[in-house]
Amino acid sequence: MTLKRSVLFVINPIAGGKEKRHLHRIIKRELDHSRFHYEFAYTESADHARRLSKSASYLGFDVVAAVGGDGTVNEVARGILELGKEQAAMAIIPFGSGNGLARHLRIPMRPAAAVRLINRLKTTRMDAGLMNGFPFFCVAGAGFDAHISQLFAKNKKRGFSGYIKSALREIRLYQPARYEVKSGGKVIREKAFLVSIANASQYGNNAYIAPGASTSDGLLDVCILQPFPFYRYPEMALRLMTRRIQSSRYMRTVRGKEITVLREAEGPVHLDGEPQHMGNQLDIRVMPSSIAVIVP
């Protein structure tokens, strides 16, 4: 007799503004019940997914599945990391607005296919980043993307169209700031529209800020996008979507294990799209191979 593996599905009911009731049916149909038993938990507030995931990992669940977007994935992964002696692997069932990490890892966007991946239990270890002590797994940063994530968090309506509307409204008004970026003895001083620290290649929705980034190279890609003229916005959007932002003359990238970003003033940053307020100094480092994740 083989011992059954256990899965906890941590479901964020508001992620992506998408209905998730049919998920129960999908799991019943797609999960291999001869090898797995499962439980559900719905998150009730921000940070709840972290606590649920930490307890599940402590209780010996083999897999904690984050059902939501990058914010939910961040909290679930944090919970597993925090336990110290890691036990559970993370699965992702993409239900967010952007699903950056899931897309980077080539996890299917269809919930049924994503659930079926759990049956195979193929895992890979991935890096995490830390910004002033707070973990991120996909992309973190300061500047325009942090500003948008702050606005988006206040917006009741989630989903891709919400992002686009906020970004289009704000892009003309946004004032770039000065940054000093230090990594591996290199110092870059630039006025920038945004400074993104990428563990994975994209923000979500296949917007590739760091097309060459790898979640298993033990490095973070620091992407410094200088201010660019208004008439180039469509070109920059196209470059983001076609993995060609790195060849823009406005983009500078450095790779590093430890990075310090100094900015003019304290203000918003984002960690996997979730806004947070931080001081003017951002100390960032990579935590190599820190979490196991189920992949195709």
Ligand SMILES: Nc1ncnc2c1ncn2[C@@H]1O[C@H](COP(=O)(O)OP(=O)(O)OP(=O)(O)O)[C@@H](O)[C@H]1O
């Ligand atoms: N019950 C809840 N009520 C309100 N907010 C919640 C609840 N559960 C979780 N949250 C918060 O919802 C936020 C958004 O979640 P998530 O990032 O997964 O979705 P998304 O923003 O739509 O997708 P993506 O990050 O892929 O764009 C997270 O900050 C999380 O803390």
